[in-house]
Amino acid sequence: xxxxxxxxxGSTDNGGTRTAHAxxxxxxxxxxxRFRQTVADAPGRLAVVDGTARVDFAExxxxxxxxxxxxxxxxxxxxxxxxxxxxxxAGLLVALLAVWRAGAAYVPLDPAHPQxxxxxxxxxxxxxxxxxxxxAGTAWPAGVETLSLNDADAWRSTAxxxxxxxxxxxxxxxxxxxTSGSTGTPKGxxxxxxxxxxxxxxxxxxxxYDTNPRVVAWNAxxxxxxxxxxxxxxxxxxxxxxxxxxxxxxxxxxxxxxxTHAVDDLDLTPSHWEFLRDSLLTPTADGRILRLFMGGxxxxxxxxxxxxxxxxxxxxxxxxxxGPTECTVDAxxxxxxxxxxxxxxxxxxxxxRVLGEDLTELPDGTEGELYLSGPGLAHGYVGRAAxxxxxxxxxxxxxxxxxxxxxDKVRRLPDGTxxxxxxxDRQIKIRGYRVEPGEIEHTLTGHPDIRSATVTVHHDAEAxxxxxxxxxPADGASPGPDALREHLAAALPPYMVxxAYVPLDxMPLTVNGKTDLAALPEPLDxxxxxxxxxxxxxxxxxxxxxxxxxxxxxxxxxxDDFFALGGHSLLxxxxxxxxxxxxGVTMRVKDVYQHPSLRALAHHVGTLTG
Amino acid sequence: xxxxPGAANPGxxxxxxxxxxxxxxxxxxxPPFDTLDEACAWLSGLGTELRDRxxxxxxxxxxxxxxxxxxxxxxxxxxxxxxxTPYREKATPRSSFGDDVYSSTDLPPSQAIRMxxxxxxxxxxxxxxxxxxxxxxxxxxxxxxxxxxEVLRRLPAGLVERMRAHGWALTRHYSEHIxxxxxxAFATTDRAEVEQxxxxxxxxxxxxxxxxxxxxxxxxxxxxxPGTGDEVWFNHLAFWSSWSLDDELREALTDEFGPDxxxxxxxxxxxxxxxxxxxxxxxxxxEAATVRHTWQTGDLLLVxxxxxxxGRDPFRGDRKIVVAMGSPVDLADCSPTVAPAAQVRRAAA
Numbered sequence: 023x024x025x026x027x028x029x030x031x032g033s034t035d036n037g038g039t040r041t042a043h044a045x046x047x048x049x050x051x052x053x054x055x056r057f058r059q060t061v062a063d064a065p066g067r068l069a070v071v072d073g074t075a076r077v078d079f080a081e082x083x084x085x086x087x088x089x090x091x092x093x094x095x096x097x098x099x100x101x102x103x104x105x106x107x108x109x110x111x112a113g114l115l116v117a118l119l120a121v122w123r124a125g126a127a128y129v130p131l132d133p134a135h136p137q138x139x140x141x142x143x144x145x146x147x148x149x150x151x152x153x154x155x156x157x158a159g160t161a162w163p164a165g166v167e168t169l170s171l172n173d174a175d176a177w178r179s180t181a182x183x184x185x186x187x188x189x190x191x192x193x194x195x196x197x198x199x200x201t202s203g204s205t206g207t208p209k210g211x212x213x214x215x216x217x218x219x220x221x222x223x224x225x226x227x228x229x230x231y232d233t234n235p236r237v238v239a240w241n242a243x244x245x246x247x248x249x250x251x252x253x254x255x256x257x258x259x260x261x262x263x264x265x266x267x268x269x270x271x272x273x274x275x276x277x278x279x280x281x282t283h284a285v286d287d288l289d290l291t292p293s294h295w296e297f298l299r300d301s302l303l304t305p306t307a308d309g310r311i312l313r314l315f316m317g318g319x320x321x322x323x324x325x326x327x328x329x330x331x332x333x334x335x336x337x338x339x340x341x342x343x344x345g346p347t348e349c350t351v352d353a354x355x356x357x358x359x360x361x362x363x364x365x366x367x368x369x370x371x372x373x374x375r376v377l378g379e380d381l382t383e384l385p386d387g388t389e390g391e392l393y394l395s396g397p398g399l400a401h402g403y404v405g406r407a408a409x410x411x412x413x414x415x416x417x418x419x420x421x422x423x424x425x426x427x428x429x430d431k432v433r434r435l436p437d438g439t440x441x442x443x444x445x446x447d448r449q450i451k452i453r454g455y456r457v458e459p460g461e462i463e464h465t466l467t468g469h470p471d472i473r474s475a476t477v478t479v480h481h482d483a484e485a486x487x488x489x490x491x492x493x494x495p496a497d498g499a500s501p502g503p504d505a506l507r508e509h510l511a512a513a514l515p516p517y518m519v520x521x522a523y524v525p526l527d528x529m530p531l532t533v534n535g536k537t538d539l540a541a542l543p544e545p546l547d548x549x550x551x552x553x554x555x556x557x558x559x560x561x562x563x564x565x566x567x568x569x570x571x572x573x574x575x576x577x578x579x580x581x582d583d584f585f586a587l588g589g590h591s592l593l594x595x596x597x598x599x600x601x602x603x604x605x606g607v608t609m610r611v612k613d614v615y616q617h618p619s620l621r622a623l624a625h626h627v628g629t630l631t632g
Numbered sequence: 633x634x635x636x637p638g639a640a641n642p643g644x645x646x647x648x649x650x651x652x653x654x655x656x657x658x659x660x661x662x663p664p665f666d667t668l669d670e671a672c673a674w675l676s677g678l679g680t681e682l683r684d685r686x687x688x689x690x691x692x693x694x695x696x697x698x699x700x701x702x703x704x705x706x707x708x709x710x711x712x713x714x715x716x717t718p719y720r721e722k723a724t725p726r727s728s729f730g731d732d733v734y735s736s737t738d739l740p741p742s743q744a745i746r747m748x749x750x751x752x753x754x755x756x757x758x759x760x761x762x763x764x765x766x767x768x769x770x771x772x773x774x775x776x777x778x779x780x781x782e783v784l785r786r787l788p789a790g791l792v793e794r795m796r797a798h799g800w801a802l803t804r805h806y807s808e809h810i811x812x813x814x815x816x817a818f819a820t821t822d823r824a825e826v827e828q829x830x831x832x833x834x835x836x837x838x839x840x841x842x843x844x845x846x847x848x849x850x851x852x853x854x855x856x857x858p859g860t861g862d863e864v865w866f867n868h869l870a871f872w873s874s875w876s877l878d879d880e881l882r883e884a885l886t887d888e889f890g891p892d893x894x895x896x897x898x899x900x901x902x903x904x905x906x907x908x909x910x911x912x913x914x915x916x917x918x919e920a921a922t923v924r925h926t927w928q929t930g931d932l933l934l935v936x937x938x939x940x941x942x943g944r945d946p947f948r949g950d951r952k953i954v955v956a957m958g959s960p961v962d963l964a965d966c967s968p969t970v971a972p973a974a975q976v977r978r979a980a981a
Contacts, residue, residue, distance in 0.1 A: 274842075574742060591810045592743075592881060599884035611809045611888055 050219040053257040060259040072112035072264040089120035100125035105152035107131040125188035127195035130244040133160045192216025206464025210404040217350035220397040224369030236286040241265035271630040273301035291318035291454040317343040318454035326363040350398035372396040395425035471499035489520035521559030554579025561624040658689035662696040690779040690940035694932040713958030736953040745944035747918040748871040758957035761935040765927040766952040773947025774924040780864035782921035795853040798902040799970040806845040814845040836974040852968035870914040872896035
């Protein structure tokens with residue numbers, strides 16, 4: 023059997039079998055060992071920029087030591103899991119490094135998630151301590167201790183003698199990130215310190231991380247594992263620039279931030295590129311070439327070609343990154359060049375196999391499922407042994423090793439790169455978020471008025487992708503969309519709540535008795551008395567309310583145009599002001615002009631809040 | 633009622649009677665004319681009577697003229713306001729109906745427009761404004777006027793003294809989507825032409841790197857009418873103060889442009905800010921001097937732009953009010969208490 027995998031820089035042995043560094047005995051340096059080295063080599067280098075605050079490596083080391091000491095004083099040790107619930111900031115960077123410094127793994131706990139979901143995550147991950155801002159007002163389950171970073175004096179008093187670095191093994195856990203689970207409960211993927219070390223080294227060897235220290239924008243939520251490839255770069259001596267929510271969602275301000283701090287590297291999802299294109303295609307004043315790290319969802323052909331053309335013109339360079347959370351952020355990488363999108367080659371250290379249903383190797387050019395192995399492989403799902411065994415299977419080619427079954431369909435192209443062809447299961451990506459429809463369906467059927475439910479993603483050219491829930495009501499019941507939406511919002515994060523709800527008399531079934539997804543009707547938009555389409559979902563409904571208010575109209579349709587209804591710049595300002603107040607979304611008047619239809623504006627708001 | 637010996641039509645009184653009712657502008661019910669020609673002949677036969685009454689009352693309201701179209705209005709305008717002025721340094725969206733006739737404003741119905749003297753911020757401004765109602769709105773929409781001699785009398789002495797001593801400052805920030813663009817305001821796409829205009833008209837200007845334009849100018853806010861010698865409150869201080877915006881709009885604009893980047897901002901030119909409390913005092917003075925009529929189709933309002941400020945009430949329904957401006961007056965002929973200047977001292981925040 024030939025083992026297909028490897029990066030372009032990897033070795034090829036004589037037998038035609040491309041071998042990776044997967045089982046290489048060489049131990050990669052732990053991220054914190056590299057951090058310690060950076061502190062020693064360049065204590066005065068800028069480590070993190072957060073607004074007007076600038077912290078050098080010596081200071082970051084000092085602050086991290088204090089927090090780590092406090093954690094150790096509380097009994098935190100290798101193998102433990104510490105919750106982190108803080109906004110993106112220099113303080114968050116201190117918290118994450120400190121958890122690692124104490125030898126433990128961090129668990130991102132986004133306060134925007136519903137209470138029940140947070141409680142479930144805390145319970146599953148066995149979190150007893152949460153680093154948070156007590157002012158944020160999140161209610162944590164009983165027995166959870168919260169620690170504030172701001173309590174500087176308390177930190178200092180325990181710092182003596184505990185400031186050192188705790189030795190960890192590559193197999194010690196690094197973080198637990200929760201993703202959607204098909205059985206109705208989010209599942210926590212536990213990765214390892216060795217996996218993070220392998221990620222950093224892999225990206226360096228692949229050339230995605232530059233040899234020299236760079237200035238890196240940190241714009242991803244820590245609930246997203248893409249954040250790891252941003253913030254953890256501080257360990258190798260890069261400077262991290264915090265991108266606040268305002269800058270993240272405002273192209274002009276983001277651009278200003280990038281230029282002010284001479285940022286070199288920026289992560290984006292392809293959806294986000296649509297929004298930032300104009301701003302990012304403007305050449306930099308200082309002549310530096312911005313490098314974009316595209317990830318989270320497949321790069322559409324048009325975007326690929328656009329980025330490739332920009333690279334040819336020398337305006338920017340872009341790298342496509344692919345990888346499931348279960349394999350520590352990234353598994354394959356490709357420079358965005360040429361005509362057609364692909365996910366490139368495995369990172370050094372990663373073994374990628376294209377297998378058939380019987381786990382046999384498929385010839386190049388054949389469509390199969392992608393299996394990944396190497397030091398980046400996660401431990402599995404915390405507290406979910408059966409599920410872990412299902413997805414992390416024994417590698418038939420290597421005794422004692424495991425491989426992760428990605429559920430991604432791929433084909434190896436003649437040049438050895440991999441083309442992404444979609445999912446083998448029903449997992450979907452919505453605005454970069456990985457969603458299991460099963461989890462939404464499970465929650466939906468928990469409503470007493472629902473007998474059965476199916477959730478799919480519907481592609482709409484204008485409004486973008488949206489989730490559609492099909493349901494068969496219980497006998498005699500006729501639940502309305504608002505009630506269902508409310509029920510789901512109480513249990514699921516906002517991006518998992520469908521926008522459209524379609525009642526059915528019965529689910530269409532295939533001959534095998536499974537739900538026939540292809541036979542589900544197109545979601546028909548409810549039509550208003552004036553012939554316009556009724557707004558759907560939280561964002562559209564709220565925006566429609568605001569438009570109706572400022573335009574002095576009784577109702578507004580999803581297909582209405584703000585300016586055709588008499589909107590103008592001052593009213594657009596009022597829209598911006600009211601949406602800021604009610605949805606917490608920061609927009610500029612320009613956004614209202616660029617998205618004149620209600621549905622387009624709602625979709626845009628979705629990209630800002632997603 | 634008297635009859636003029638020289639009247640063309642012996643059956644028609646040549647001198648109108650002016651009714652002065654509480655809260656109303658000086659108003660005359662126009663004798664019934666069959667044709668616009670007859671009406672125009674009557675108006676032109678009034679001679680200095682109209683000028684004298686206008687100096688006395690500041691604004692004159694004609695009810696019952698056979699004016700139904702833009703063309704009709706242009707003919708009456710040619711009689712009453714023979715010397716036209718173009719609309720410069722535009723500050724409000726207007727539609728041009730041709731022949732120097734404009735919509736009074738295209739701002740939306742629900743928005744009230746505060747009291748102001750047209751172009752008080754330019755070095756030359758129209759001496760006369762003529763409004764006519766071609767379509768009366770279902771509700772509201774009057775063009776209120778206030779005698780600015782009265783406004784000046786009603787203002788606290790402290791405010792009057794500050795204005796007399798220092799004048800007022802206007803800063804404008806032209807950007808893509810808000811209010812009037814610089815291209816529209818200056819009727820050119822050529823930056824050099826804008827710079828030339830500003831240099832010629834005592835306006836300082838600076839371009840932003842994002843294609844925006846910021847201008848500033850210092851103007852006297854109290855002037856004398858060149859014909860009557862009356863002293864008047866003549867400025868846009870209250871009109872464009874950010875305190876005149878409701879809180880939501882002021883905060884949204886500040887979010888969008890920053891506190892120094894508002895589309896319009898005013899201050900006393902003594903470098904001290906114009907406060908919300910001071911705005912209330914100025915508005916109270918305007919309010920006490922304000923009179924108005926509900927528009928009826930065919931109504932005409934002749935305004936002496938120096939003696940009288942005007943505004944617009946919010947309205948509902950269709951409304952078509954047209955306006956023409958004329959008889960330009962130079963600021964230099966109005967005995968300004970401070971010299972106009974391009975540079976303004978920056979108001980303390």
